[in-house]
Amino acid sequence: MAPGTREKLIEVATRLLDEGGVEAVTLREVGRLAGVSHNAPYKHFASKETLLAAIAASELTRLNTVLTETTKRRRTPETALRTAMHRYVTWALEHPERFRLIFGRWSIESAELGEAAHLAQTTFVSMVAAAQDSGALPEGDPVRLASLLRALAHGAADLASAGHLAARGKGNAGPGDLVDDLFDYLRTVPSTSA
DSSP, X not given: OOTTHHHXXXXXXXXXXHHHOGGGOOHHHHHHHHTSOTTGGGGTOSSHHHHHHHHHHHHHHHHHHHHHHHHHTOSSHHHHHHHXXXXXXXXXXXXXXXXXXXXXXXXXXXXXXXHHHHHHHHHHHXXXXXXXXXXXXXXXXXXXXXXXXXXXXXXXXXXXXXXXXXXXXXXXXXXXXXXXXXXXXXXXXXOOOX
């Protein structure tokens, strides 16, 4: 198979995922739409689960790159972090099947997905630490604070996609409002340094 076939299979599988969810992704259909034999995908992926893990890793890597590039253009660490969180929520709402795939339960171990998740976590924690160092966020363990911020962004996206926030007609705040509200609240938390 020519170089790039693996990437083509991931691209086709991602389209199927977007159109019909995880159930729509089969190795046979991916091969057919990619224009390769029905057995060709098995040369790159041992199972549907390994293909899904590759999609998740690819998407997480792409999202991390987009967020990193977006935030490089921001003036302050706080603005960079806020922008990253807003972009994350927007991405989750625009790509709900990818969002569910990445953050769903995994029955297999994937080194590729593990590395992509670790890179995304490291990037986010470093953004939180930079915002803490600038005084925009309270002191403390940046890993814990990153978990809090990520949980809010994830929950806001999940609630919005289910129609429970203003962005989808219910509630009085949209997901972006919740991100901003948390930053405003965290600004009021007193510093622990003497």
